[in-house]
Amino acid sequence: MQKIQDSTAIVHQNTQDYLHWFRHSAPYINAHRNKTFVVMFDGEAIQHENFQYIIHDIALLHSLGIRLVLVYGARPQINAQLQIQHLQTPFHDVRRITTREALPCVMQAVGAARMQIEALLSMGLANSPMFGARIDVVSGNLVTAKPYGIRDGIDFQLTGEVRSVDVDAMTRLLERHNIVLLGPVGYSTTGEVFNLLAEEVATKTAIALKAEKLIFLGNQNGVFNSQGQLQREIVPHQLDQYITQYQQAQSQMALYLQGAKDAALNGVQRVHVLPYAHDGALIQELFTRDGIGTMVTDAHYEEVRMANIQDVGGLINLLRPLEEQGILVYRSRERLETEINQFAVIERDGTILACAALYPIPTTANEIASAEIACVAVHPSYRKSNRGSQILHFLEEKARTLNIHQLFVLTTRTAHWFLEHGFSHATVDDLPNARQALYNYQRNSLVFKKII
Incomplete structure (x- = not known):
């Protein structure tokens, strides 16, 4: 009986693998x-x-x-x-x-x-x-x-x-x-x-x-x-x-x-x-x-670009697993649609491989022009690549064009990665007042900053 059950499980898994592949091949069939x-x-x-x-x-x-x-x-x-x-x-x-x-x-x-x-x-x-x-x-x-x-x-x-x-x-x-x-x-x-x-x-x-x-x-x-x-x-x-x-x-x-x-x-x-x-x-x-x-190829096979409304579905697919693990804060479809202009993405053949968002922070005349980089995510199959670095560099350049001089990151799991990319330890008190007011003490995120 156990052998029959094992064989049934293997057949079911093979069928699921085939269905997964076939569904994901549809964009290529249409493109070719x-x-x-x-x-x-x-x-x-x-x-x-x-x-x-x-x-x-x-x-x-x-x-x-x-x-x-x-x-x-x-x-x-x-x-x-x-x-x-x-x-x-x-x-x-x-x-x-x-x-x-x-x-x-x-x-x-x-x-x-x-x-x-x-x-x-x-x-x-x-x-x-x-x-x-x-x-x-x-x-x-x-x-x-x-x-x-x-x-x-x-x-x-x-x-x-x-x-x-x-x-x-x-x-x-x-x-x-x-x-x-x-x-x-x-x-x-x-x-x-x-x-x-x-x-x-x-x-x-x-x-x-x-x-x-x-x-x-x-x-x-x-x-x-x-x-x-x-x-x-x-x-x-x-x-x-x-x-x-x-x-x-x-x-x-x-x-x-x-x-x-x-x-x-x-x-x-x-x-x-x-x-x-x-x-x-x-x-x-x-x-x-x-x-x-x-x-x-002499063409750009994939490039970092600002997101558009057609990317919302792909962003949800990329972000949901990380949100369920508590690594990222949950964002509803409605919020993503509202904030889509803040996001940058790396796309290949219709699939979002990486994303990150740049949120300018309201500052007073006595505060340094600042922004927060949030929602940095890379597809599990590409986490050993440099796509996270690519998208971070892209948003840093965008921040410079907006005359922003200081970037902040709040994270619970990826502190070392941001330290490797030039960020340094900071505290909640270092955040501009407008961002301090929104800090979630329940998540207790670490704060990092970078002068650009």
């Missing part, structure tokens, strides 16, 4: 609908056992109304074909030198990879996520190439680079709910075929289409700093050191990061680097707040 995403995966990803699940997730994204351009690489597949023909093609500066003898191997490997992807996207087996899905996949001469030429005295022969992509044709195909599939080859105006870097095809396509997202599925979780910590978010100008590092290690990650930098600086809002071996990486990155990999 009718947006264009370019997703690039290399030949190693195609060979990996998790690739079938990547295809299932791609089908799910398509069903949610996301416009998808898929770009695939084929390095290991080309290597295998060359080995069969006993041919060798050296690399220089990450690019394969493609000879005329090697080109048929390139075309055969790229064509076989394309058919494998198309077959998986056509699968409609019962008891699979693809059941009942009708997906039209279109590929063709959508990428125009030009010779890479002679570099460092080396003739790259039939290795090329992207000259242009057919934006009009791709846009029409995407508007008709097709998935566009591009390989690492391009065609010249003279009818020649060129071997291209798939990473370059993906980057140039995302820029030309003004895609909302460019996603690289690679063999690493993302970018790690020197301490081995995954960098969840990074701006383009910070990538150079990592690009150099990965180039020295001859890692394919250097190509992803160079593409990420170029795309982010040329209008692509967000670039994601994810692991292809992690089941559900695409879904976790796109439909949860923190994702799983590294995101590169």
